[in-house]
Amino acid sequence: MGLFDWSRPGVEVKTPDQVRAMRRAGLLTGQTLETLRDAVRPGISTGELDAIAEDRIRSGGGVPSFLGYSVPPYPGSICASVNDVVVHGVPGDLVLAEGDVISIDCGAIVDGWHGDSAITVAVGEVADEVETLSDVTREAMWVGIAAARPGGRVVDISGAVEDHVRARGDYGIIEDFTGHGIGTAMHQPPDVPNVRRSLRGPRLEPGLALAVEPMVTLGGIAWTEDDDQWTIRTADGSVSAHWEHTFTLTEHGAWVLTALDGGESELARLGVPFGPLGD
Structure with missing residues (x-):
């Protein structure tokens, strides 16, 4: 299990080997989301997307993190949040239509370790303001990750996310739902x-894994x-976007555990050191 810092109750700091184990869960989560991105189209139901996700996670050697989670037990393997749904949209009979936008949140457990990530996908052609909203939200997530440094604080991430969104326009930032620590438990x-x-917030250090997820x-x-x-x-019925990645800090830089390339391309664009751990 992870190493708990008893001076910070519940905060789990992972060893390098444990971070490598989390990467396996993160990769499966990211791969599942890529499969779902390709499957999104007008005419597919959110329930069909959920079935695709469960099959992809289980065939990849994992277990869906979301299925049966909490009380009442969550009934799906993904959260499928369409248009005005911010988060936790329950998959079912809803059929996607041209012009919709869907946030797909996905989690996988591999060997007891969790990965958690979310993407927002346009269904066909969407309004320009909706496409821009998704872009701003995605960029804010990456800017937040890029702000993390060993010895810094969680507020450095929060401030970077907020500043980026505020600078891009008059958007609403959901405050009551947040990112979180992650490891041997999803939250x-x-x-x-x-x-x-x-x-x-706590100090940032190598081995502390966090999920950053602006809404x-x-x-x-x-x-x-x-x-x-x-x-x-x-x-107010307004459209929402949601993006999420799980990342950690190593002695070399940031490693985005749910990004297929580990975050290398986005971190390079932002001028941030990339810090994967070798096998």
């Missing part, structure tokens, strides 16, 4: 907010919950 301390908060809307930040006790929607 661990510390929280990784998408806006600055008064608490600076940004074309409208406000208020939300409602459906009767299924999972689906979270924007209160």
Whole structure:
């Protein structure tokens, strides 16, 4: 199991071998999302996407992280959040149509370690403002990861995410749902907010794995919950985008465990050291 820092309750700092094990879970998660990205089209249902995800995860030697999670037990292997659904959209009979946008959140467990990642995908042609919203959200995620340095604080990530979104336009940044620590459990301390908060958060160090996941809307930040006790929607009906990656810091730099290339291309673009661990 991970090494818990008892001075920071619940914070799990991984050894290099444990980080390598997490990379296997992260790769399977990323590969599953690529399969789902290719499958998104008008006429496919969110339930069909869920079935594709479960098959891909299990055939890759993993177990879906989401299926049966929490109370009430989550009924799917992915979260499929369409248009005004921010997060936790339950897959089912909903059929995607031209012009929709869907956030697909996916998690896989391999040998007891978790990977967690999300993408936002346009269904056919979408409005320019929706495409830009997704781009801004994705960029904010990468800027947040790039802001992480050993010895820094979680607030460095949060501030970078917020600053990027604020600089790009009048968007709503969802504050009540955050990124999180991850490792032997899908959700661990510390929280990784998408806006600055008064608490600076734990120090960042090699072996601390975090999921960074901005959720940004074309409208406000208020939300409602459906009767299924999972689906979270924007209160004003505005479209939302959601992107997520799991990453860690090594002695050499950042390593994005759920990115197929480990984050090398995006980190290079942002001028940040890339820090994979060898086999």
